[in-house]
Amino acid sequence: MDTEGLIDRLRTALGDGAVLTDADVVAGYSRDMMPLAPAGTPLAVVLPESTPQVQAVVRACAEAGVPIVPRGAGSGLSGAANAVDGCVVLVTTRMNAIVEVDADNRLAVVEPGVVNLDLRAAVEKHGLFYPPDPSSYDWCTIGGNIATNAGGLCCVKYGVTTDSVLGLEVVLADGEVLRTGRRTVKGVAGYDLTSLFTGSEGTLGIVTQATLALRPLPQAPGTLVAAFGTVAAAGTAVSRVVREGVVPSLMEIMDSVSIAAVEEHLKTELGAGRGCAALLLCQSDSGGEAARAELARVEQVCADAGAELVHTTFDLAEGQLLLAARRAVLMALEVYGTWLTDDVCVPRTRITELIEACERISAEVGLKVAVVGHAGDGNMHPTIVYDPTSADEAARAHRAFEDILAAGLALGGTVTGEHGVGKVKREWLAREIGPVGLRAHRAVKAALDPGNLFNPGSMFDQDPG
Amino acid sequence: MDTEGLIDRLRTALGDGAVLTDADVVAGYSRDMMPLAPAGTPLAVVLPESTPQVQAVVRACAEAGVPIVPRGAGSGLSGAANAVDGCVVLVTTRMNAIVEVDADNRLAVVEPGVVNLDLRAAVEKHGLFYPPDPSSYDWCTIGGNIATNAGGLCCVKYGVTTDSVLGLEVVLADGEVLRTGRRTVKGVAGYDLTSLFTGSEGTLGIVTQATLALRPLPQAPGTLVAAFGTVAAAGTAVSRVVREGVVPSLMEIMDSVSIAAVEEHLKTELGAGRGCAALLLCQSDSGGEAARAELARVEQVCADAGAELVHTTFDLAEGQLLLAARRAVLMALEVYGTWLTDDVCVPRTRITELIEACERISAEVGLKVAVVGHAGDGNMHPTIVYDPTSADEAARAHRAFEDILAAGLALGGTVTGEHGVGKVKREWLAREIGPVGLRAHRAVKAALDPGNLFNPGSMFDQDPG
Numbered sequence: 055m056d057t058e059g060l061i062d063r064l065r066t067a068l069g070d071g072a073v074l075t076d077a078d079v080v081a082g083y084s085r086d087m088m089p090l091a092p093a094g095t096p097l098a099v100v101l102p103e104s105t106p107q108v109q110a111v112v113r114a115c116a117e118a119g120v121p122i123v124p125r126g127a128g129s130g131l132s133g134a135a136n137a138v139d140g141c142v143v144l145v146t147t148r149m150n151a152i153v154e155v156d157a158d159n160r161l162a163v164v165e166p167g168v169v170n171l172d173l174r175a176a177v178e179k180h181g182l183f184y185p186p187d188p189s190s191y192d193w194c195t196i197g198g199n200i201a202t203n204a205g206g207l208c209c210v211k212y213g214v215t216t217d218s219v220l221g222l223e224v225v226l227a228d229g230e231v232l233r234t235g236r237r238t239v240k241g242v243a244g245y246d247l248t249s250l251f252t253g254s255e256g257t258l259g260i261v262t263q264a265t266l267a268l269r270p271l272p273q274a275p276g277t278l279v280a281a282f283g284t285v286a287a288a289g290t291a292v293s294r295v296v297r298e299g300v301v302p303s304l305m306e307i308m309d310s311v312s313i314a315a316v317e318e319h320l321k322t323e324l325g326a327g328r329g330c331a332a333l334l335l336c337q338s339d340s341g342g343e344a345a346r347a348e349l350a351r352v353e354q355v356c357a358d359a360g361a362e363l364v365h366t367t368f369d370l371a372e373g374q375l376l377l378a379a380r381r382a383v384l385m386a387l388e389v390y391g392t393w394l395t396d397d398v399c400v401p402r403t404r405i406t407e408l409i410e411a412c413e414r415i416s417a418e419v420g421l422k423v424a425v426v427g428h429a430g431d432g433n434m435h436p437t438i439v440y441d442p443t444s445a446d447e448a449a450r451a452h453r454a455f456e457d458i459l460a461a462g463l464a465l466g467g468t469v470t471g472e473h474g475v476g477k478v479k480r481e482w483l484a485r486e487i488g489p490v491g492l493r494a495h496r497a498v499k500a501a502l503d504p505g506n507l508f509n510p511g512s513m514f515d516q517d518p519g
Numbered sequence: 520m521d522t523e524g525l526i527d528r529l530r531t532a533l534g535d536g537a538v539l540t541d542a543d544v545v546a547g548y549s550r551d552m553m554p555l556a557p558a559g560t561p562l563a564v565v566l567p568e569s570t571p572q573v574q575a576v577v578r579a580c581a582e583a584g585v586p587i588v589p590r591g592a593g594s595g596l597s598g599a600a601n602a603v604d605g606c607v608v609l610v611t612t613r614m615n616a617i618v619e620v621d622a623d624n625r626l627a628v629v630e631p632g633v634v635n636l637d638l639r640a641a642v643e644k645h646g647l648f649y650p651p652d653p654s655s656y657d658w659c660t661i662g663g664n665i666a667t668n669a670g671g672l673c674c675v676k677y678g679v680t681t682d683s684v685l686g687l688e689v690v691l692a693d694g695e696v697l698r699t700g701r702r703t704v705k706g707v708a709g710y711d712l713t714s715l716f717t718g719s720e721g722t723l724g725i726v727t728q729a730t731l732a733l734r735p736l737p738q739a740p741g742t743l744v745a746a747f748g749t750v751a752a753a754g755t756a757v758s759r760v761v762r763e764g765v766v767p768s769l770m771e772i773m774d775s776v777s778i779a780a781v782e783e784h785l786k787t788e789l790g791a792g793r794g795c796a797a798l799l800l801c802q803s804d805s806g807g808e809a810a811r812a813e814l815a816r817v818e819q820v821c822a823d824a825g826a827e828l829v830h831t832t833f834d835l836a837e838g839q840l841l842l843a844a845r846r847a848v849l850m851a852l853e854v855y856g857t858w859l860t861d862d863v864c865v866p867r868t869r870i871t872e873l874i875e876a877c878e879r880i881s882a883e884v885g886l887k888v889a890v891v892g893h894a895g896d897g898n899m900h901p902t903i904v905y906d907p908t909s910a911d912e913a914a915r916a917h918r919a920f921e922d923i924l925a926a927g928l929a930l931g932g933t934v935t936g937e938h939g940v941g942k943v944k945r946e947w948l949a950r951e952i953g954p955v956g957l958r959a960h961r962a963v964k965a966a967l968d969p970g971n972l973f974n975p976g977s978m979f980d981q982d983p984g
Contacts, residue, residue, distance in 0.1 A: 242940075
């Protein structure tokens with residue numbers, strides 16, 4: 055089948071309006087939010103509305119030998135959704151039905167194109183809670199969240215996306231529909247294919263439906279902010295909170311560069327002028343006395359670690375303002391240039407060392423590096439600011455990005471805590487998992503996608519050598 | 520290589536004392552605790568003490584074309600650890616070192632032969648908690664827990680084994696050592712092979728080391744017991760507790776057959792004589808006011824659902840006595856005959872229907888069926904009592920076992936909530952996951968174990984047709 059034949063077949067299956075080939079339109083679907091990752095030019099973009107339509111696309115592309123790159127909203131930060139030349143980009147955003155909310159069994163069944171925030175709002179009406187909350191929660195899709203095993207601020211208490219996925223419907227490379235998992239909260243019948251597909255970055259199949267576990271809606275949170283004169287003191291506080299067994303519902307860290315940027319952006323005062331080197335932001339959603347007790351323990355730990363200021367509030371609006379400061383960091387950095395955010399996760403005792411490594415790398419490359427992150431998990435997002443119109447700055451930014459990964463690995467961490475490997479960290483994945491790990495990955499990929507149809511060249515190269 | 524050559528090679532690699540071939544001794548390692556599953560006669564039993572020794576066994580068996588059946592303590596209830604004729608049974612109990620407890624990062628690194636209770640005790644000294652608590656926790660091993668993705672009473676709040684596994688060291692079929700996962704609490708570098716191996720019942724590789732996430736030690740629990748005149752009322756209470764968003768640390772149900780057996784066994788009074796049809800046992804380990812509030816809500820729910828008696832205690836000894844009654848059910852049933860325990864998990868709203876189905880099945884086969892289970896998860900263990908010396912009773916027991924699985928599936932459940940598929944539920948796995956699911960399982964197995972070396976014929980037959 056030639057490419058014209060393929061396009062015709064796709065149009066017949068999906069309707070003209072669901073198959074895009076105009077170069078400008080198609081370009082808008084060719085990359086996600088990671089500037090460093092390569093992106094090719096797709097042959098076409100398809101927007102199926104149902105599982106049978108996805109099956110039709112998969113069968114047509116498989117027969118034509120044309121690769122498929124699946125994509126949700128495109129909020130990813132690894133290039134996993136970036137097109138390869140001549141591919142079909144399969145966009146799941148039109149499959150956006152919340153099929154079912156079963157409040158009595160605390161689960162929801164959704165299509166992949168449902169926006170994270172829309173699901174949150176829908177289940178909140180039932181007094182329920184869908185925890186995963188990546189920064190892009192107001193526009194990213196559940197399908198993308200599953201593909202990347204997305205995290206967020208909630209993870210310290212509620213885990214990542216995989217912890218909320220009970221089962222999946224997946225279209226495989228032969229066009230057949232696989233159903234993994236179940237609607238029950240426990241189950242060990244067969245291999246855990248649900249977890250295998252979750253985080254597989256679109257390389258093993260197309261998720262067309264997901265059964266998600268929901269939690270009781272937590273209590274309104276109390277919020278604590280602590281300011282430290284040194285990064286080391288803040289790092290000590292994080293370690294001690296973990297050690298003491300307090301499990302806050304959120305524990306974020308901002309370094310001095312982040313603080314200064316946010317102060318400038320929001321015209322507020324967070325302590326940068328007073329020599330504040332790091333802020334810790336902590337919440338408890340346990341409610342009532344339990345929340346007060348948890349935050350009191352965190353307060354004590356922070357004071358013991360040398361915090362210069364600790365403030366706890368149960369005023370919701372004040373808590374939201376503090377959280378808004380944390381959420382504003384990337385936006386705030388745009389005052390200085392384009393941001394390039396990294397994603398490493400280190401053991402929670404080694405956060406200080408990672409931040410210090412970032413300070414060193416920043417000095418070496420001569421670029422601003424702001425460190426923000428999910429301190430409670432050790433998942434840090436050092437963010438490099440640079441001028442993309444300067445080839446020299448871009449090269450230095452790229453070098454810093456890689457040096458930060460090396461530092462994370464050297465501290466016993468991983469090269470991606472929640473953004474994924476995609477097309478930007480393939481070599482780093484290989485370095486982290488080693489040759490035996492890579493061989494196992496290739497074997498699993500070949501087993502489920504023998505023609506290398508799905509997202510070829512993402513996460514790892516399938517052909518060794 | 521002939522089998523003599525293989526035995527010689529194993530003796531050279533492991534030492535004479537670690538290679539058992541005496542027929543009587545070997546027979547003791549040929550099956551687990553599931554009487555219905557077939558078991559063959561092993562060629563030899565090996566007890567390696569290190570990862571290199573496991574590698575040597577795997578390489579020798581692979582070259583000789585002799586299958587390996589891995590095994591921990593043998594407490595399993597699915598026949599997964601049962602020998603096949605002419606195999607080598609690889610027992611991991613001598614690899615029982617707790618390699619590391621990193622209290623600051625709340626993790627432990629252990630060998631597979633560590634007994635669950637020993638790990639619990641070791642981490643408790645650090646104020647930490649390893650949640651998975653299968654009934655056999657005082658003698659089952661972590662390796663077996665990982666192979667079966669074991670559950671227990673803790674799951675309603677703390678999840679199953681896979682939720683506590685951060686990473687694994689696995690010897691693959693080619694003798695190479697694969698390291699999956701990481702020491703950080705988050706990480707999305709590559710496929711989730713850790714979850715794939717967890718629950719794979721020894722069919723994909725030999726786990727030789729595990730990195731486990733630990734939790735803060737919970738507070739001493741408060742305990743509630745509620746007695747209901749009908750199973751339906753108890754089922755309603757469970758549904759409402761779930762619906763209300765209360766997450767107890769334990770929520771168990773016992774039906775009237777279980778209650779009567781325990782009363783007789785422990786010479787205690789639990790209400791059977793007063794027409795008690797079901798007991799709910801519930802704990803909260805949230806501590807202080809939070810625990811009191813949680814149990815007060817459960818108490819209210821039970822009263823609203825028509826409980827005839829509700830009693831809450833914060834006296835530890837009394838709570839332990841109540842829990843001991845629940846834990847004594849299987850032992851108590853031995854008064855009547857041999858027990859055969861089943862394992863289905865249904866949506867939590869359908870527990871009543873499952874128990875009623877078990878009552879019907881009991882009447883049909885003319886055998887006592889006691890239902891106990893983890894009500895908070897919908898994971899029920901209907902237990903059939905029969906006389907194994909009577910072929911007729913054994914056949915009826917087998918029929919009841921299967922009818923219970925069919926009832927669980929028909930209620931939207933799974934044929935195994937926590938015991939696994941093993942050699943006793945292969946046909947039921949195929950029925951639950953369907954032909955596409957089975958094909959995916961075979962593809963994954965062939966990818967990682969192309970020679971079908973590990974536990975062949977367990978979970979599913981590798982050769983279709």
